[in-house]
Amino acid sequence: MPTSRQGDRPAPTAVSAVGLRKAYGDKTVLNGIDLRIPAGTVFALLGPNGAGKTTTVKILSTLIPADGGRAQVAGHDLATSPARVRAAIGVTGQFAALDDLLTAEENLLLMADLLRLPAREGRARARELLQRFALADLAHKRAATFSGGMRRRLDLAMTLVGDPRVIFLDEPTTGLDPRSRRTVWDMVRSLVAGGTTVFLTTQYLEEADQLADRIAVLDGGRIVAEGTAEELKARIPGSHVRLVFPDSAEYARAAAAFPGAAREEEELALRVAGDGSLDALRALLDRLDAAGVRAAGLSVHTPDLDDVFLALTGEGTALATPTGTPLPAEENLR
Structure with a gap:
């Protein structure tokens, strides 16, 4: 708070x-x-x-x-x-x-008049705000422009x-x-x-x-x-690490080591659910080493506010992977 x-x-x-x-x-x-x-x-x-x-x-x-x-x-x-x-x-x-017919300064002075500020105070406030909002050079140009x-x-x-x-x-x-x-x-x-x-x-x-x-x-x-x-x-599920492999043999060994991972066979990639923390990534790499698997690269993906919006409003439903397959909840990086 x-x-x-x-x-x-x-x-x-x-x-x-x-x-x-x-x-x-x-x-x-x-x-x-x-x-x-x-x-x-x-x-x-x-x-x-x-x-x-x-x-x-x-x-x-x-x-x-x-x-x-x-x-x-x-x-x-x-x-x-x-x-x-x-x-x-x-x-x-x-x-x-x-008011497009008025200049920037005149628009501000009009607002000051509507708020019943004294004339001197209104002019000072207008100058201050023109400077603050980087409009001083445009003070005498009409808003229409x-x-x-x-x-x-x-x-x-x-x-x-x-x-x-x-x-x-x-x-x-x-x-x-x-x-x-x-x-x-x-x-x-x-x-x-x-x-x-x-x-x-x-x-x-x-x-x-x-x-x-x-x-x-x-x-x-x-x-x-x-x-x-x-x-x-x-609050939104869907955090995962995406692993990409250099060839089909490495991909096959990795798929066997992570049986619950979501597969992208054409891209030779796996999506392993987890939070992407340092400890979890170390556990993931240790697991790859233990299986004798070499990855070409990895990237961490976490939900963003778009996912929150879609999951919590009537504009969408539960999240899905890019291929439409729900991410496996049981697979964990740890």
Whole structure:
């Protein structure tokens, strides 16, 4: 659990929800979800299309009411203090909310006016954010001329005009190229290093893996799993070592030594289930030596968040090997 700067007590809770529910007609979108997000962390909410990720963000950012349950954001109750919640948060949606007729600086000053900042403070904040997001050279260019990456940077800068304690990023890198996506990642890391809490929804599982302190998987209106990326990966079977052999004779001897291994006969390869730890690899190599088998190479394969997503949501079923044959659970490297 994240701790405070003093390291002797848990970090305060930035976002919490108990039994959050939402339905549209006879379609239940959220069916009683619970959340607890410590301050100064990144929390990622994953799920297939229509799982309720954006609905969750809209409820927690006071854009729509919940049908049931209760929630607090930045210490303020959604139901009784929505104005205080709005004053403490920033929201960036899937599409940049910019006025294309205005320059970058003018967009920021407009946001400062909407937040009722004094004119001098608003101008200073705009200058600071233009510099921070590497937009100073573009301050007087209209947003309509910006690339997707520039627009997203400006959109994030506008979210920060009010110096929010909690930021909701709803699929913030949708449509961006890999370089621009990584730029956004760096910005998120910088925000969290400064104490901001980030609630992230994303379709990019690598994004959650790179950024999130904790991840929740939403499916069928419920949280079906939650933990760190490593904890979630550890729940999914499929870790194995792939051994490749130089000729059919070596392959045949290896197959006899590892009768439970999954076979790739055309590639002269075996897939031996196991965690790929150093101890397990030593045991595997000792076993090869004892059998008098020489391998041409090996590689360790472990489940990633794609596997977690497919295994835990309605988008897929139990994992299979590349050839469609389930990995043998009983074969062990030790």
